[in-house]
Amino acid sequence: MSDRMLTMAEAVREAMTIAFDERPEVFLLGEDVGIYGGAFGVSGDMYHRYGSERVLDTPIAELGIVGAAVGAALSGMRPIVEIQFSDFTAQAMDQIANQAAKIHFMLGGALHVPMVLRTPQGSGTGAAAQHSQNLEPWFASVPGLKVVVPSNPADAKGLLLASIDDPNPVIFLEHKLLYKIPGRDPVPEGSGRIPLGVAKVVREGKDLTIVATGIMVNKSYEVCEKLAAEGISITLIDPRTISPLDMQPVYESVEKTGRLMVVQEGPAHAGFINEVIAQMAGSSSFGSLIAPIKRLAGMNIPIPYAPQLEKAAVPQIEDIEAAAREIVKNWR
């Protein structure tokens, strides 16, 4: 079992190799995915295993790369595109938001785009404002894109396999800080899929419901463990896919706990997590709340460089802990 404690990078690679072996039409393209093994080492040895025909090193040309993936996808192939940093999806946004996302709908269903765009996001590496963004709301606000934000290696594997199966464009947002650390749970052998659009209840408690995305699931988990020792028990929910969004477990949990806190890395203003609050506010479970909903999110600033500034810009474990304690203590 212990040898299945993979890192996120290993789990993503395993999912890609399973898909490569299952379907000849799956291929990978992106900058430095070949001999370099990917900027974050995710494709690793795939170039040596599958050759340059299926692991395509590209020039630095994000718009062209994603456009080529869209064209290949609607012509019978099943591309996985790696964009080296999610920040550079900006270069490719026409192909993502105006083309890939709209083709099936706009063309009356005549064509569809089975493409997965994988890309590392998030702060914590000291790479500053243009290499550290969390862009979940950019993608979540475009109808026609499915958006996956895995928080751990086991989910990443199953969700990526499901994303590759999906006949629609899927944006798969991997957090850089999770690449090199093993998850809490072993990654299952085999080719099991985790369906898109199904949230996961990570742990259950009765005092507070936390909904968090990506790396914030991990930070929140640590807080849950710590506060459990103090007698505060928390339900932690990981939506896993932010489009489509599965709110059912959130409603059910809030009906039991009466308190809701949402946590995301990206800036608070117009952030994805606000969607969870909005749906909660409009649901019949809203009346179960005994406390105002607490939102913890990044500051409304670009990610700064210096470590002390970068830390201040996004919620840290201590912030989550303090906020969780406060909401439970103050609202009884």
Next chain:
Amino acid sequence: MSTNPLVMGHPLASTENARHALLYMCRIRKFEEAVEDLFGRGMMHGTMHLSIGQEASPTGMCMALTIQDQITSTHRGHGHCIAKGADLTRMIAELLGKEIGYCGGRGGSMHIADVETGNLGANGVVGGGIPIAAGAALASKMMKKGTVAVSFFGDGAMNEGAFHEAANLAAIWKLPMILFCENNKYGMSSSTEKAFAIDDLADRGKGYGIPGVNVNGNDVVEVYEAAQIAVDRAKKGEGPTLIIAETYRWKGHSRSDKNLYRTKEEIEEWRLLDPIPKFIARAIKQKKLTQEQCDAIQQEATDAIVAAVNEAVKAKAADPAGLLDAVFKKVSA
């Protein structure tokens, strides 16, 4: 603060010019070595892109520029900053996340700008600075400033849409712009052989109706000479020039590079083409500098970097308190 006024003109025109060319190449080299050292000692956060081996290109280009002429730079931008006259202490302080750093610790290595010396900033986005330089050149033309804008970028950036769109705009509007490509043979792991279907990158100039010239980017004299022609052309209103300076980065792309895409032999070959001793030999031969002067200049560069590091280390760390107020320029009442 900044080391301007900069010395302008041919690197071999006088002892003063030769001294400047050597001093600035050495400042860049020593700066990059210091960065590597700070990084290795865990004093610097994030990543670093070193330009060791490429010092002649920014030095030669900037010797054709006035302090008012503008540049845009890249992720591998320390050399451009220094050649344009930036203050070494404020640069190091930025890398160390200090309040007195050029960006107040908010930008780091990839975002240093120095308005005083016409440096509009390094850039974390490959190709990001090219259209910005075109815009600076447009403003110069519209406001009749008489300045040029130089965009430094790598070979890899030439395959971004930003390069093509900016080159065409600059060409059709005859902007006072120079597109300066530091062709160090690789964009991360992608060799120019793999990333281009043409052998001569300067041919790209033809596609936009502008001159495309090749220079030995490890020869500060050759770089300067091509740069001066391009600057003259731009300032006469004849439009942009594409300069391809052939050079090589000795170090990995960034801190995490295992160099799997190139051979040790290739790196060794290029280390022999070091631009600094090449210029020293020439300056001595042409009696612009003596060996003793060259030794003293190299020592001067080392001392300047050591002093900058010492001062920067002592400076106050950047404070998160002001972050929210830093996003927007205050609207004046």
